Amino acid sequence: MSRLAPFLILGALAAPAVHAAVDPAEALLSQARRWQSLDRHDLAQQALDKLLRIAPDHPDGLAQLALLQLRTMRRAEAAATLARLKRLHPGHQGIARVEQQHRLLAGADQSRLLAARALARSGKVDAAIAAFDALYRGRPPEGEMALEYWRLVARSERNGWARAHAGLSALVRDFPDNRRYRLALAELYLDKPPAPAKLFAELKTLSVHPDSRSQALGVWRRALLQERLDSMQRGAFVAYLREVPDDDAVKDHLAALEGEAAKLRALLADPAYRARLDAAALLDQNRLAEAEAKLDRARTRYGGEPDVLGGYGRLREKQGRYDEAIDLYRQAAAKDSDKAAWQARIANARLARQLQLAERAEAAGELDKAWAMLAEAARIKPRSVDLKVAEGRLLARRGERSGASAAYRTALKMDPGSGAALAGLVELSLAAGGAEEAERLLSSLAPARRKAFGRAYAAAQARVERERAERLLAAGRHEEAIAALQRAVAAEPQDPWHRFALANAHVAAGEAVRGERLLRELADAPGADGEALYAYALFGARIGQDRAALDALQRVAPVQRSDGMQALQRRLWLRETLRLASAELAAGRPARAGQRLDEAERQLAGDAEAMAGLARGWLALGRPERALALSARLSTSQPTPASTLRHADLLLDMDRDDEVRALLARLPAEGLAREDAEARAGLLAALAARKAERLYRDGDQDGARVVLETALAEAPNDARLLRELAAIDIAQARWPDAASRLDAAQRRAPGDDEVRLLRVDLDRLSGRLEAARSGIEQLLAEAPGRSVDFRLRVIDRLEAMGEADAARAALVRLAGAAAPTPRLWAYAARQARRDNLPDLALRRYRNGLASAPAATPFGEVPLASRPWSMLPGGAAVAADAGDALPSLGAGPLLPVASETADRVALHEAYAELLDRRTGGVQTGIELTGRKSGTAGQSSLRMAQAPLVVTIPARDEGRVFLRAEPVTMSVGTLSPDDGYSRDRFGSILLCGDEAARRACAARAGEQRATGVAFGVGYENVRWRADVGTTPIGFAVEDVVGGVRYSGDLGQLYYSVDASRRPLTSSVLTYAGTTDPASGQTWGGVRATGAAFGLGYDRGGAFGVWSNFGYHWLDGRNVKDNDRLTAMAGIYWRVVDAPTARMTVGLNSINFWFRENLSEFTLGHGGYYSPQRYNSLSLPVSYAGRGERLSYVLRGSVSVSNSREKDAPFFPNDPERQRAAGNPVYAGSSGWGSGASLGGLFEYQLAPKWVLGGRVELDYSEFYQPGRVGLYLRYSFAPPASPLPFPPEPLQPYSSF
Amino acid sequence: MKTFPPCCVLGSLLAALAALPTAAAEPASLEEARAQYWKTPHDPAAINALALRLLEAGDAAGARLLLYRAVRIAPDRVDILANLARLEAGSRAVGAMPGDAAGLPDGAQPDPALDPPPLWPARR
Secondary structure, three states: OOOOHHHHHHHHHHOOOOOOOOOHHHHHHHHHHHHHHOOOHHHHHHHHHHHHHHOOOOHHHHHHHHHHHHHOOOHHHHHHHHHHHHHHOOOOOHHHHHHHHHHHHHOOOHHHHHHHHHHHHOOOHHHHHHHHHHHHOOOOOOOHHHHHHHHHHHOOOOOHHHHHHHHHHHHHHHOOOOHHHHHHHHHHHHHOOOOOHHHHHHHHHHOOOHHHHHHHHHHHHHHHHHOOHHHOOHHHHHHHHHHOOOOHHHHHHHHHHHHHHHHHHHHHOOHHHHHHHHHHHHHHOOOHHHHHHHHHHHHHHHOOOHHHHHHHHHHHHHOOOHHHHHHHHHHHHHOOOOHHHHHHHHHHHHHHHHHHHHHHHHHOOOHHHHHHHHHHHHHHOOOOHHHHHHHHHHHHHOOOHHHHHHHHHHHHHHOOOOHHHHHHHHHHHHHHHHHHHHHHHHHOOOHHHHHHHOHHHHHHHHHHHHHHHHHHHHOOOHHHHHHHHHHHHHHOOOOHHHHHHHHHHHHHOOOHHHHHHHHHHHHOOOOOOHHHHHHHHHHHHHOOOHHHHHHHHHOOOHHHOOHHHHHHHHHHHHHHHHHHHHHHHHOOOHHHHHHHHHHHHHHOOOOHHHHHHHHHHHHHOOOHHHHHHHHHHHHHHOOOHHHHHHHHHHHHHOOOHHHHHHHHHOOOOOOOOHHHHHHHHHHHHHHHHHHHHHHHHOOOHHHHHHHHHHHHHHOOOOHHHHHHHHHHHHHOOOHHHHHHHHHHHHHHOOOOHHHHHHHHHHHHHOOOHHHHHHHHHHHHOOOOOOOHHHHHHHHHHHHHOOOHHHHHHHHHHHHHHOOOOHHHHHHHHHHHHHOOOHHHHHHHHHHHHOOOOOOOOOOOOOOOOOHHHHOOOOOOOOOOOOOOOOOEOEOOEOOOOOOOHHHHHHHHHHHHHHHHOOOEEEEEEEEEEEOOOOOOOOOEEEEEOOEEEEEEEOOOEEEEEEEEEEEEEEEEOOOOOHHHHOOEEOHHHOOOHHHHHHHHHHHOEEEEEEEEEEEEEEOOOEEEEEEEOOEOEOOOOEEEEEEEEEEEOOEEEEEEEEEEEOOOOHHHHOOEEOOOOOOEEEEEEEEEEEEEEEEOOOOOEEEEEEEEEEEEEEEOEEEEEEEEEEEEEEEEEEEEOOEEEEEEEEEEEEEEOOOOOOEEEOEOOOOOOOEEEEEEEEEEEEEEOOOEEEEEEEEEEEEEEEEOOEEOOOOOHHHHHHOOOOEEOOEEEEEEEEEEEEEEEEEEEOOEEEEEEEEEEEEOOOOEEEEEEEEEEEOOOOOOOOOOOOOOOOOHHHO | OOOOOHHHHHHHHHHHHHOOOOOOOOOHHHHHHHHHHHHOOOOHHHHHHHHHHHHHOOOHHHHHHHHHHHHHHOOOOHHHHHHHHHHHOOOOOEOOOOOOOOOOOOOOOOOHHHOOOOOOOOOO
16 A cells, blocks of 8 residues: 555545444444543443443453453453453454453563563664564554554564554554554654655644644654755645744754755756756766767866766766776866765776776687786776676687686676676577577576566567577578567567567568568657667668658657768668659659759768769769769869779769770779779779670670680789689589689688679589579578679579579568569569469569559559559540540650669560560461462462451460461463373373363363461460361361470470461462362371471571471372471671671471472472472571661572472372373472562551561572561550561461 | 551651661761660660650651650650650650750759758768
């Protein structure tokens, strides 16, 4: 119960009573007790008499009567009453009390009572209390003996005051009218000043009653004289002096206090004095920066005061500046009378200095020196807890675990609440047996010990959990780590750094929002601590919430702002300013964007590092001239090597390699500071690496190697050059060379992640998969300076090893752990593409391109699908081009901010996917003709008009539906041309000349019309289709095929299985009817497989080849088969973004089993030499502009072929015999040819493209030509430039 | 939606052929913009820059096609979208960045409500 409780009870009793039915016996008994406690024995006797009249055997009444008789020395009557009580109520509790009173007053305990009182008088308080307790057997009797007992108890140092307070309060509660009890309780408060206000109210009440007035006024007076300025209750003084106006001592005390108060008021009006007071409090709270500011203020007026000097001393001591602290304490001691206190401080500071020196020696690894320092410290203050803790730490460092443990335990004996000693023991346990052992240690402590440690115990628990979490995180056990960190936060909920660790773990698990909430709890609290705000800001900066981080930092009181906070604020401020400028520009407000950067330039003036960042900001805003001007100004106004190098770095980013080279040439390496020399070497290496990269890309690996080796000779310590060389070694599978280069690079830059990544590549590609996996695991872990993009490249390696699941898991972790970068979004999108979720992939690309990225790529963010709506007053219009745009007036078109390389890559991937997801329609007409053939047989005119609809389909492919009207004619067989006539169908067997003429006349024009249909699917790897040859042809067939393309190391290949029509004549493609026999024959199809293999790495040359075997059949046509082998090589003699020229050498060879090139029944009408070899020299030139893409081709060739003799009716021996066994004579020989051709595509409108092709071949007996035009309509404007070279619409028959 | 005028296909084709990268008379800025465009044909800023140079050279149709493509691959670039809208509204003028001769096209001061908190002074 509180100290005020009895007064509250009294107050309650003073309130109007609520009357209830009262037992008259109880009321009389209560009266008797009250009178007896007030020593009004007569009135007590009257009340008891009345009671016993109405209830003669009342047990409490009889007991109270016996007690009264004993107090009034009527011992015989008391004995009789007791006997009666025992007889009537043998077990009644009053019997013991009467007997106790009897023993004390007249019995055996009288002498023991005297002995106890003697002990009390001699000051042996606790012994006396023990004696009284033995005597009273637990409960003192009421009345004076109770007061005597509780007053004695109040003197005990063993919580005596509180026990006495409780006992007296109980008495006051039981006997509220007993003013002696109330006075005793009031007097008790004098032992615990300051007096509470209620005490004075109680004393005033007691002073009203004559029997207690004098004593009450005495207690009141003593209480007033104890008053101090800080607790002064003026009203109590006034009330007392009203009662005792002449008490000069009290008046003087009041005057003194009021004088002090006036003085204090005057002092408090002085800011320097207030600062002096505040400084002490701030020092107690370890708010050192604020304390120093206050002390500086106080020093202006109180600089020589011992407390100000001492305050500075404490400050320096807390700052670890012990020498200054000692000097300040000495100055304070010289001005203060209490020298001893300052001497103690000086001794402590000396000890701390010595411990600090020991710690430094320990940190430097000089353990013996540290030990000697501790020995010196022991001479200053041998019994110091800090010393023992330092010994323990040093012993632990020396591996002397038992000694360390003993030292910590000694410290704990000296100070059972030493948190440092407990922390030391915990560290020992952690080192020996991990978190489990440390946990055992903590749980072995008894609750009382834990309580003694206070917050240190919670801190030790948190430390154990943090250690546990760290190990779990390293093992990838994120959920358990999060649970451990949650326990750490629960142990020390106000520690922002435990929360920071937990927040980071949440981020790693993809729950950045939870992490942010955790830190915000502390940061949002009113008056949040600077550290809590700093932790929040750091986390915010990490997850890309720069603005929230800045706002949090802004709430840190200026005096609390540390160097780290200040650096973070300036960094974030610049970042945020650049972001805002970029947003302004993106919103079409370039002037505002420029103004922001101008203002930043003004504010950041003098901060070279920040200005370099700002120069890059100008560059990012598409203002390279401003970037250059700023950077150049910096390097000329502060002409230091560092500023020149920064300028060179900017130039390097702008691809101005020559200027970089010139700048570096003017800055010789000699005499540069180490960092500058390293930066210079780095720039030179970057230049060399860039040049080498260009050469490497052009296929000149040896040239690249020479450039790098030359650069390395000049900068043999440059790890980057070694890396680049190692990369070439790896690409060329020179494993030992790569390994030794990487060893050298690692020696020069031990922490270089790029080197480690190359090592992973080396291990991976040379078959050391376990080593590669281990390297990947290490590089995936978060580490200072290891960027998200770097870790994405590590994930690349996992994918390259085919470990898609591990790559996916790593990506999810990474996405949650860091502010997403465009590259991270690109990865996330790529993953969605692999999962066949193209819409999600598109959204992820968009997220990556949004100016304010979402928290994580795996927390999907709905994006406005209609950017139009973002325009000022934006009307809702569809995103597809060609639709109406909101009017923005007639302002000029403006330049826009440039994009980073990462974002451009993202745009490219987005565009590529968009195009794959866009369907369209193509239609056109293609005319094929050949004049050189024989009318009615091989002279060909064919028109094909394909109509193709493409629809986006799964796996980034497209379904295509084709309908292709075809009409073809080879002319009319002339009945008069006996040579040709007799070589068609079986006209030869019609009979005589007239009959043969009649047969030929029946043949009429050889033409065919039909519509081919097809449906298929294609993506980058697969193409599969099924369809028909034109329906309406004499011979109709189902055709189709499957093709797969892939990579084989550095090579590419394709496998194709198909059944396709041959189209060289009406007979071959459509089939026709023999006018003599009425038989239909022709419609030749090739069924078989082909395999292609090639090499083209985008370098100076490429190689291609194709090998196939096909079985050829047709209705009533003799079966045939064909073997093909083709190969070629080409060189890119021009390879620019808008122009490409290649020259090459091709060899085409094929072999047919049968010669079926004629038009008699059983022949197929297609060129089928038994051997054909050709060598051609193709040349092609492709060019493009923004709207046009074209290619021109030409070639010359020589060939050699052989055709064997062929019977007229190769699959009909009867007819062959009947005809007299005629044969077409075979032939062989050389030939030459030439071809010319061209393709173009022209963009007419955002969705419309016109294309065309022309192809002309010329050889001695064969001059086909082909010309076509087509239109392509896309359902949305293509996102990529026109195909280069063009991709013409192919008739289905050309598949 | 605009459609191409079929009667002018041939004329456009010839005009495009005439504009093939042989044009020695092209302004240097157009050549530069074109070179940058073909280096990074998916960079919306490069596309926009070439569109502006084409517009200056009188090729509004070419500029239009390019801006449509830029908007397609960078739907969040409201600045490019605004350029397309201006072109479609009939504008044929090309502005400059602030500080250049053309002055400040969007003149107003930056919105102070967007400003970050004040920069803390550098420590000595």
